[in-house]
Amino acid sequence: MNWPLIVNILVFIAALLLLAQTRKTNWSLAKKVLAGLLLGVVFGLGLHLIYGGGNVILKDSISWFNIVGNGYVKLLQMVVMPLVFVSILGAVTKLHEASALGKISFYSIGTLLFTTLIAALVGVGVTNLFGLSAQGLVQGAAETARLSAIQTDYVGKLTDLTVPQMVLSFIPSNPFAELTGANPTSIISVVIFAVFLGIAAIHLIRDDQAKGERVLHAIQILQSWVMKLVRLVMMLTPYGVFALITKVVASSNIADILNLGSFLIASYLGLGIMFVVHAILLLFVGVSPAKFFKKVAPVLTFAFTSRSSAASIPLNIEAQTRRLGVPESIASFSASFGATIGQNGCAGLYPAMLAVMVAPTVGINTLDPVWIATLVGIVTLSSIGVAGVGGGATFAALIVLPAMGLPVTLVALLVSIEPLIDMGRTALNVNGSMTAGMVTSQILKQTDKDVFDRDDVMLDQS
Numbered sequence: 239m240n241w242p243l244i245v246n247i248l249v250f251i252a253a254l255l256l257l258a259q260t261r262k263t264n265w266s267l268a269k270k271v272l273a274g275l276l277l278g279v280v281f282g283l284g285l286h287l288i289y290g291g292g293n294v295i296l297k298d299s300i301s302w303f304n305i306v307g308n309g310y311v312k313l314l315q316m317v318v319m320p321l322v323f324v325s326i327l328g329a330v331t332k333l334h335e336a337s338a339l340g341k342i343s344f345y346s347i348g349t350l351l352f353t354t355l356i357a358a359l360v361g362v363g364v365t366n367l368f369g370l371s372a373q374g375l376v377q378g379a380a381e382t383a384r385l386s387a388i389q390t391d392y393v394g395k396l397t398d399l400t401v402p403q404m405v406l407s408f409i410p411s412n413p414f415a416e417l418t419g420a421n422p423t424s425i426i427s428v429v430i431f432a433v434f435l436g437i438a439a440i441h442l443i444r445d446d447q448a449k450g451e452r453v454l455h456a457i458q459i460l461q462s463w464v465m466k467l468v469r470l471v472m473m474l475t476p477y478g479v480f481a482l483i484t485k486v487v488a489s490s491n492i493a494d495i496l497n498l499g500s501f502l503i504a505s506y507l508g509l510g511i512m513f514v515v516h517a518i519l520l521l522f523v524g525v526s527p528a529k530f531f532k533k534v535a536p537v538l539t540f541a542f543t544s545r546s547s548a549a550s551i552p553l554n555i556e557a558q559t560r561r562l563g564v565p566e567s568i569a570s571f572s573a574s575f576g577a578t579i580g581q582n583g584c585a586g587l588y589p590a591m592l593a594v595m596v597a598p599t600v601g602i603n604t605l606d607p608v609w610i611a612t613l614v615g616i617v618t619l620s621s622i623g624v625a626g627v628g629g630g631a632t633f634a635a636l637i638v639l640p641a642m643g644l645p646v647t648l649v650a651l652l653v654s655i656e657p658l659i660d661m662g663r664t665a666l667n668v669n670g671s672m673t674a675g676m677v678t679s680q681i682l683k684q685t686d687k688d689v690f691d692r693d694d695v696m697l698d699q700s
Contacts, residue, residue, distance in 0.1 A: 246299040274476035310478025313471045316407025317550045329462040329570035330436025346572045349674040350580025357586030358617040365594040368504040372595045509662045516673045523680035533561040541668040547577045563689035564679040576671020583663030584631035585621035589638035596644045605620035
């Protein structure tokens, strides 16, 4: 019998049981997830020190840990399509009550795309500041496997498409197939389908009040049902995060991380700058950034640890309505669209940084204003339809790089530090959507100041 493997699995199970004891506490979900993160770091580091990065026993152990870690990711992927569908459908129908569909969509989506544009410029700036380049990066076994997966899952389906073909691929010819995630662009197809259904519901209300009310009631029931499903999956987040972080820390090559340390530092500098940009936008519309960040901190903590913008939608909406005083119609709209459009981190900062790193290898001057303007424009437009779950940043990069005539190999070469950066990117994505909701609410003068001024409201993270 393989006793070291059995011991590792037993210790892993014991750690899960220890983590389960947090259910008996009054900790918020964010604290439970953070506990899972820290426990995963400790356990993973212990395994790494005992076995080293490439040990066979460690690899076999991780394959068992993946039942929890990858199982959690699959559950997130399971709920993302129905969640995005009902959230956007519900958001559009709620806007009928606000009688401001055009204005709310303009300001919310406009803010999301504008901040993505700024994020792309920041990505260009920090990459040039640090002098980052794809030259000299080593392609090991993990990187080769990642490149092979990219070739299988994306190349031919996405990267070979022209811009007109890609735009056409967004339009769903079979929405039920798109709901299964059949294509790389399924997420935006589902968004478009949900928007059209929502607008149809609005017209039905105008033409036939009785039927329209029944449709609205059905949508509300469906939305509540799916939200309960999402909360069930969210309850498993501490365990999923524990398993995933254990795998990352235990299997990480410290030399690879140190080799890519400059990219890691540059990425978090860029993320920090974007949080400052969000703060400036809030100041511009008369909101205290300090108070805003204090109120949304639990949501950002959950987003950081779970690495899923989509899974954060329920907490996102709740924080906006119960702590920021944003009307539900605006909150639902900004949170839902913010998970699929204009993600500052995954779809703005990250692909711009990769493009600047790759460009010198094909003889492009990354300081050329025309080239920068082209890159920023493509990054901003391609941010439409990036899924708010694992793989969104890869998806965005594989749209941007081919559109700029650049090779996609670099996407695979950063696999060793990808999880470390993805946590920060997700937090920025979610903050961007909440900022868009707050900005829209302030411009339209619909913010409930009494709610915003209260400090004693807790989020339901059970």
